Amino acid sequence: MTLTRRDLLRTSIAVGAAGAALPVFTATANAAAPVIASCQTWGAREPRAAVEVLDRRPTYIVVHHTAGPNSGDLSLEHAYAISRSIQDHHMDNNGWIDSGQQLTNSRGGHVTEGRHRSLEALRDGTRHLMGANVGDHNSEVIGIENEGLYTSVDVPARLWNSLVGLVAYIARQYDIAPSEIRGHRDFNSTECPGGVLYGRLPELRTAVGGVLGRAVAHPQTWPLLKPGDTGDRVKAAQHLLRERGSRDLPADGVFGAATAAAVRRFGDAAGLRSDPCYASRVADESGFLGAGAWPALIRPVELSEASEAAAAARTLLRDRSLTRVESRDWRTLLNG
Incomplete structure (x- = not known):
């Protein structure tokens, strides 16, 4: 089978068990609505209180992983069971009124509604059902929980193809630019959606941009540092932490x-919230340094200062002609 240029825009290539290359459907060119099972369909509990619907669109589409087992069960029934399990955890362990995420995507590529009325708001395209999946940003984001743990393994093809189609549909409904497709870690200090899936977000933005016929820009984001990491970014962070009181570090x-x-x-000390991967029952990410902490840790600095902040900046700086680093410059330095 020979794929045309148009075919390639509509499909991705997966390798079957026998090693043959097979075209796998990703999303229609006009981002048609995917099949999404409603809360009633998968047997959701009723929310404890009325959910909040905002009279405006969300700004970001946020990708999560559930940080749970990478199940080999790709059935629709399993997708429903995962949705019930997440809702039970959010309501019974977290004390929330309902599931935190608006949508859930199973490893089999089955999409379910998360918080009640999310599907209603999405289909309307002008309102936002506020969830609880990104700390301090829930009024801005629509979140998708992707079943599995993607810190070191890739997502299955069925989940990926479903994710591309779903995100393209959301972006079309809410007129969200591909650049605003983000990971949970772009807002909070968490591994979520896992290093591997997070690393594929540029690919996801490009795929969605292709479906929608929109230009794609990739945002500059705060890096995530965690135990086991090494290098200049860690050293710079240590200087900044020393300035903030950890003098013996x-x-x-x-x-x-x-x-x-x-x-x-x-x-x-700074009153920062710990916002881990919300679908997980076991993650301890309290010592991670990411988007939830960097803005409070950095400050404007003169490079001539005899300070820990200046030492941090000098550790990262490549352009020795600069004499001052503003707060807005740190993200660029950390990504250099």
């Missing part, structure tokens, strides 16, 4: 237990 570029403890102390 060595600036050695190794993110170990002492650095994680310093991050936790800084977060407590």
Whole structure:
């Protein structure tokens, strides 16, 4: 079978069990509505209180992973069971009124409604059902929980293809630019949606842009640092943490237990929330340094200062002609 240029825009290639290349449907060119099972269909409990519908559109589409098992059960029944399990956890363990995410995507590529009335708001295209899946940003985001743990393994083809079609549909409904497709870690200090799936977000933006016929720009985001990381970014973070009170922390570029403890102390002192992967029952990400902490940790600095912040900036700086780093410059430095 020979694929034309048009075919390639509408399909992705998956390798079957026998090694043959097979075209796999991703999304129609006009981002047609995917099949989404309603709360009633998968047997959701009633919410404890009225959900909140905002009279405006969300700004971002946020990709999560459930940080649970990578099940081999790709059935529709399993997708429904995952939705019930997440809702039970959110209501019974987190004390929330309902599921936190607006939508759930199973490893089999089955999409279900998360919080009640999410599907109603999405189909309307002008209102936003506020969930509970990104700390301090829930009024801005529509979140998709993707079943599985993607810190070191890739998503299955059926989940990926479903995700592309679903995100394209959401973007069309709410007129959201591909650049506003983000991961949970772009807002909070969390691994979510896992390093592998997060690393594919540029690919997701490009795929959605192709479906919608829109230009694609990739945003610059705060890096995530966690135990086991090494290098100049870790060293810069250690200098900044030293300035914020952890004077005994060595600036050695190794993110170990002492650095994680310093991050936790800084977060407590600054009143920062810990916003881990919400679908997970086991994740401890309290010592991670990411988007939820960087803005409070950095500051404007003169490079001539005899300060820890200046030492942090000098560690990262490539352009030695600069004399001052503004707060807005740190994200660029950290991504350099």
